[in-house]
Amino acid sequence: MNDESIEFEEIEGEMELVPPEIYAANLIGWAVERHASDLFISDLENSVQVAIRRLGKVEHVRRLARNYGHKLQGHLRVLAGADAGETIRPTDGRGVITTPESEVIDIRLSAIPTMYGQDITIRLFDPISGSLSIDQLGFEDVEFDEINALLHQKAGLILVAGPVASGKSSTLYASLDSLNDGTRKIHTLEDPIEHSIAGVMQTQVNLKAGLDFAELLTTVLRHSPDVIMVGEIRDERTAATAVRAGASGQLVLATIHAKTAVEAIYSMLHYGTHPQFLASSLIGVINQRLVKKLCGECKSPLDLGEIEVPERIRPRLDDTAPQVYQSTGCEGCFGDGFESLICVPEIVTINDEISAALAQQVPVNELEQVIRSKGSLSLGETLSSRIYRGVTTPYEANALVSDPHLADLLSRMRSAIDGTS
Ligand SMILES: [Zn+2]
Incomplete structure (x- = not known):
């Protein structure tokens, strides 16, 4: 075994021979090469387990001797600026690591105490997937055209819906990328900021400091933005402010936790937005999932x-x-048998008929019917x-x-x- 390449298959409970910092760089490079989204380094009773999440599923990589596993955990915590001595309270941090192939990978680390020690989860921000353009996410031409038409409206609210891990932020980043041509002032409010985008004003939500989405959104509106991206609508004030911004001349992109486009619209109503205001602000809903693409x-x-x-x-x-x-x-x-995860969308462009049905707050089934009758799949x-x-x-x-x-x-x-x- 040399310092530059480590074989991660096989071997259980082996006493590792390379220094933890080299092991860490190799492990992260290996995980990123496989497009893993997360890396887990968790204390078990007698060992430390390394696993990755890839194509949405957890895969065990190997077990490390306890002592060595703890050195690896400690090294990663230092890299991410998460106090390595704090083992009683949960901690988190972020940093970068350079792989043996000289790729610089952004990592976000979160550590929580468990019965046998700690569980460390590292979100890996794949430098490639973070900078995909909208035509690389797996949309078909007709879907791409419809999304592009929505994005190039001057004002209005666009909701991106889906459960956790449905690729919503990739779609938002790709959308911003297509709008970021130097002619628009773009602000984002994020939790967390996953990728930096040159030329875009990105602000991190900071709950400890009292800066939630709603507070930041109100402030950002005074900064004369053309486009605002709101990481997530999850409360009444954010919902109301996003609707108001969309109706008063800004293009607002926001994610919302919902299973269908209609459910996304009704979630906005449940957050107390007025049906008529919502109808005048909302221009489209993209509800999406990630599906495995055949090799x-x-x-x-x-x-x-x-x-x-x-x-x-x-x-x-x-x-x-x-x-x-x-x-x-x-x-x-x-x-x-599969090569990647791609976006599959339900796209609803709000036309006069859908808008009128929404303004009257028709029952869910009826709204669904109006949407389908307009040809939206x-x-x-x-x-x-x-x-x-x-x-x-x-x-x-x-x-x-x-x-x-x-x-x-x-x-x-x-x-x-x-x-x-
Ligand atoms: Zn194959």
């Missing part, structure tokens, strides 16, 4: 028999014959189109949303696989 090298076609593609999805197939694939696994995709429909185009599998799509057509595709997929084995 182009090894995906294999499945014969599902005669497929009746729903009418609404057909235009998305551009005359190509629908073909469903399953994952296999090859060297290029580390045996996973639900998340289930968008996922179906991705399956027919061979981008992902029925199995992955069903893990994200419940939809009768997707469920049917999954049961056909299972029968097809049983039939061939």
